Amino acid sequence: NAGVTQTPKFRVLKTGQSMTLLCAQDMNHEYMYWYRQDPGMGLRLIHYSVGEGTTAKGEVPDGYNVSRLKKQNFLLGLESAAPSQTSVYFCASSDRESTGELFFGEGSRLTVL
Amino acid sequence: EDQVTQSPEALRLQEGESSSLNCSYTVSGLRGLFWYRQDPGKGPEFLFTLYSAGEEKEKERLKATLTKKESFLHITAPKPEDSATYLCAVRVDYKLSFGAGTTVTVRA
Numbered sequence: 560n561a562g563v564t565q566t567p568k569f570r571v572l573k574t575g576q577s578m579t580l581l582c583a584q585d586m587n588h589e590y591m592y593w594y595r596q597d598p599g600m601g602l603r604l605i606h607y608s609v610g611e612g613t614t615a616k617g618e619v620p621d622g623y624n625v626s627r628l629k630k631q632n633f634l635l636g637l638e639s640a641a642p643s644q645t646s647v648y649f650c651a652s653s654d655r656e657s658t659g660e661l662f663f664g665e666g667s668r669l670t671v672l
Numbered sequence: 673e674d675q676v677t678q679s680p681e682a683l684r685l686q687e688g689e690s691s692s693l694n695c696s697y698t699v700s701g702l703r704g705l706f707w708y709r710q711d712p713g714k715g716p717e718f719l720f721t722l723y724s725a726g727e728e729k730e731k732e733r734l735k736a737t738l739t740k741k742e743s744f745l746h747i748t749a750p751k752p753e754d755s756a757t758y759l760c761a762v763r764v765d766y767k768l769s770f771g772a773g774t775t776v777t778v779r780a
Contacts, residue, residue, distance in 0.1 A: 590766060601772035609766055617767065649715050659704045659763045663715030
C-alpha cells in the first residue's frame with residue numbers, strides 16, 4: 560500500500576541552488592496538489608493539477624514550477640532556492656468525485672541556507 | 673477573502689476529559705468542510721466531510737458538527753493516542769483551504 564510517495568524526504572540547499580521534489584501516487588487519482596506547511600500558518604497550496612498535462616497556481620506559487628507529464632507523477636521545482644522556501648512540503652492526491660478527501664504523502668523537509 | 677480560523681491553537685487534556693475544537697470559516701458557497709488529523713512527522717489523514725448545517729459525523733471518540741459559520745470537533749473521553757494536530761479545511765473549487773490547526777495533547 561504505497562499511496563502517495565515523496566522523494567526526497569530531507570534536503571539541504573544553499574541559496575540559489577535548484578532542486579526538484581517528486582511525488583508519485585499509485586491510486587489512479589486525477590487531482591494532485593503541492594502544499595507547504597510552516598509553523599502557525601497551516602497548509603498553503605502552491606500548485607495543483609486536475610489531470611495529466613494540466614497545472615494551475617495555488618495560493619503561494621511564486622518561486623516554484625510544476626509539471627504533470629504522467630498521471631501518477633507531480634513534480635515541484637525550485638529554480639533558485641531562497642531561505643523563505645525553507646518549509647515542509649506535502650504532496651496530496653484525490654479522485655474526481657471526492658476532491659475533499661485528500662491522500663497525503665509523508666512530507667519533504669527542505670532547508671535553504 | 674476565504675478564511676478558515678481554528679481555536680484554540682493548543683489544548684492539553686487529561687485522559688477522559690472531554691473537550692471541543694472550533695473551526696470558523698468565511699467562504700462564499702461552501703462546498704464541504706473537512707477535518708484531518710496530523711501526527712508529528714506525518715502527512716494529514718482524512719477524518720470527516722460535512723456538507724450542510726446540522727450535519728454530524730462520528731468516528732470512535734470524535735464527533736464533528738457543522739453550523740452555517742463554524743464547525744466543532746468534539747473529543748469524548750480522550751485517550752493519549754488521540755494526541756495529534758487536528759486540521760479543518762473548506763473546499764473552494766478544486767482546492768482545499770486549511771486552517772492552522774489545533775494541537776491536542778492528552779496526558780495519561
